[in-house]
Amino acid sequence: MDTKQYLIADARKEQIIKAAIEVLTEIGYIKTSLSKIAKKAQISTGLISYHFSGKDDLMNNTLAFLVQEERAFIKDKVDNKQTYMEKLLAFIEASLVHQVIYRANTTALLEIVFNARTPDNIPYYLVKTDADDELHELLKEILHKGQELKEFGDFDSQVMATMIRGSISGSVSLPQYEIELDLEDYSEKVMENILKMVK
Template identity: 50%
Template sequence: MADSFIAEARREQIIKACIDTLEEIGYANISLTKIARKAKISTGLISYHFSDKADLINHTLIYLISKQLDFISEKVVHKNTATEQLLAFIDSSLIYQETNPNNNIALIEIVFNAQTPDKVAYYRIPDEEEDHLYTMLKDILIEGKRNKEFTRDFDTDVVAIMIQGAISESMLKSMNRFTFDYRAELNKMVMNMIK
C-alpha cells in the first residue's frame, strides 16, 4: 500500500514538472531530459513510471482535464437550484483559469501540438469520449428548463457551446487585461439569454 502511494506521488511530481516545462518552453521543445531536470530527478525514473514521452503527455492531459473537472464539480454539486449551479459553473470555470495559468497553457500546448502515432493532431481527433464539463453544463440547462427556472425558448446545445466558448476564450486572454468584471458580465449575459 505504501509503495503504491509513493509511486502515485512520484507520478504526480513528474506530471507537474511536465506541466511547468510545457508552460516554460512549449511542446515543440519538451523532452524527458528537460522534464527530469525540472522535477530534479533522473530521466530513468521518468522512464520507470511512463513508457515514453507520448505516454507522459497523455497522462498529463488526463490529469489536467480531471483537475479542472474536479474543481468545477466540487463548486456545482452543492448548489440547490439550476440557476445557482449554472452561476457556480461559470464562476468556478473562470476562477480555475485565473488560478491555474500553467495548467491552461499546458493544456493548450498538448491539444494543439501533440499527435497520435498516425500523426493526427489531438485537436483533430473526433470526440469519442464524453466531455464531462459539457455534459454537466448541458444537464444544468436541461434541468433549469424542466423545472421552469429557465425559459424553454433556447437550444441547450447552442447555449452550452456559447458558454463554454466564452469561458475558453477568457483563457487565451490575461484576466488582468479586462477593464471590467468578466465573470459578472458573462453571468448577466447568460441569465438574460435564458431567463
C-alpha cells in the first residue's frame, strides 16, 4: 500500500470513528451496532468490516482516538505557557473546556469505558490507559517542577494530581442543559481552591 492509499485508509477510519462517536452519544453503547454506524457514516457495513475486525475492535480504536484527542488538546494549551503556575492553570482550564467543546466525545468515551470489555473480559473502567497515564504524568511533572522552582509549596505531587484530576472529572456530572453556565462558575471555584492548595 503506497502513501496515498494509507492516507485514504486513515481518512476512512477516522470517518467511521467519528460516526461511531455520534451513534454512541445518541443511543449508547449497548444499542450501538456496525449497521447503525454505517448508516450514520453513509457507507456500507462491509466497508467498516474491511477496516475493523468487529464492534470491539472499532470501540478500541474509538477509545484510543478520544483519549489522544483530549491529550493533544490539553498538551497544546500547556506547552504555550512559560511558568509552571501558568501551565497548571492551563491544564485545568483546558481539561474543563474540552469537556464542554467536545461534550459528545466525553459522552462516547464514558459509554465505552463503562460498558466495553477488553479481550480478557476486564471492564475498561478497571484498565489504566497509556494516554490517561500521560496526562497524569504531565500534571505530576508540572507540580513537581513548580515545587523545584519554588512556584508551589510543599505537598505530595501524586496525591495533588489525583485530587486535581478528580475535580476535573466532577464537571461531567453538571446538568447538560446548563453546563456552559455552571462550568464557568465551577471552573473559577476549582482553580481558586487548587491555587490555595498548591501555594
